[in-house]
Amino acid sequence: MATIYEVSELAGVSLATVSRVMNKNARVSEKTRDKVLAAMKELGYRPNTIARSLASNRSDSVGILVSELRGLFYSQMMSGIEEVLRASEKHVIIAAGHSEEAEEIDGIEFLIGRRCDALILHVESVSDEYLIDLAKGSIPVVLINRHIPEIADRCISLDNELGGYMSAKALLEKGHRKIAYISGPLWKHDASERFKGHKRALKEYGATFSERLFFEGDYSEKAGVNGLSHLLKQGEDFTGLVCANDYMASGAMTMAREEKLQLPEQLSIVGFDNIIFAAHLYPKLSTINYPLGRMARATAHWVLKNVYKQKNLAEIQNLFEPEFIARDSIATIKE
Secondary structure, three states: OOOHHHHHHHHOOOHHHHHHHHOOOOOOOHHHHHHHHHHHHHHOOOOOHHHHHHHHOOOOEEEEEEOOOOOHHHHHHHHHHHHHHHHOOOEEEEEEOOOOHHHHHHHHHHHHHOOOOEEEEOOOOOOHHHHHHHHOOOOOEEEEOOOOHHHHHHEEEEOHHHHHHHHHHHHHOOOOOOEEEEEOOOOOHHHHHHHHHHHHHHHHOOOOOOHHHEEEOOOOHHHHHHHHHHHHOOOOOOOEEEEOOHHHHHHHHHHHHHOOOOOOOOOEEEOOEOOHHHHHOOOOOEEEEOOHHHHHHHHHHHHHHHOOOOOOOOOOOOEEOOEEEOOOOOOOOOO
16 A cells, blocks of 8 residues: 655655645645645555544544434435535534434444544434533534524524414415314424424414324324324314324325315315425425425534634524425315
8 A cells, every 4th residue: 555655755745745735735836736646646545534533633524313314304404414514525424313312322422433523413312411411522513403592502493383383374374273183203392393383373263272183193104194094083073184294294195085085175284394295296285394405504504614614604594494385285165
């Protein structure tokens, strides 16, 4: 294996110059840089990244912990973060926590052990106290899709309560008063906040929340199928259904057709997230846009600004607002 000394000798420059080329130092002329790069290519020299990280105290890698690796939601989040970091020549190391406290902690410890310069965490099970203590450590930490007041400047989150309010309001404004709800797991902060917003909208419009028209799901398509099946067996009429994400809304639409319900004439449905397939369902699904791509980029920019001290970055937006996307899945109730 070629060494930096051999590169120096072949290029006819000092070791310091080779080092400056490897670290993209601007104080090297283009002619000298080309000579060094040509020598590296001829010798098949590859810089020792571990040695470089020890010398600079930087690994140029960022750890990302997400709940799952599968699914459109998480792939959009990871790709948005990776795209921004890669443009600044930083790499990502990804681990999954599977919404289990022990696995989330294990994933965090794994990323710390890989000498990541910073951690981007999408965590659901570890406590606020754990994350507050973690933020006091030597490795910078930023959270996505979670808000903790004590470390609010390190949180990039969505106003889920507002999103839940908007999804119910979309039905209420069309005259619906008997509205069913399929939630995500209520132990998750985003699910409980969306449900809180849903009930706020019902109260504002004088509609009554019924426990019989409520089903707690797990954000999966199957939960939408099972949820609507359960609701239809309750013997209580409803004209509208709010689902806490688009996967469950998709499952509910499948079940509705199996039950020979006309959509949206007999049942209007609203989702949440605005996953790419929402616009391709039939009828096209009205939903709440979750600006995940923008949030992912903001998280990456937080790292570039606070860890790598990059200049000329816009002010980091910590709280994002959802947006209602009107499509074809809501009918107007005629009095």
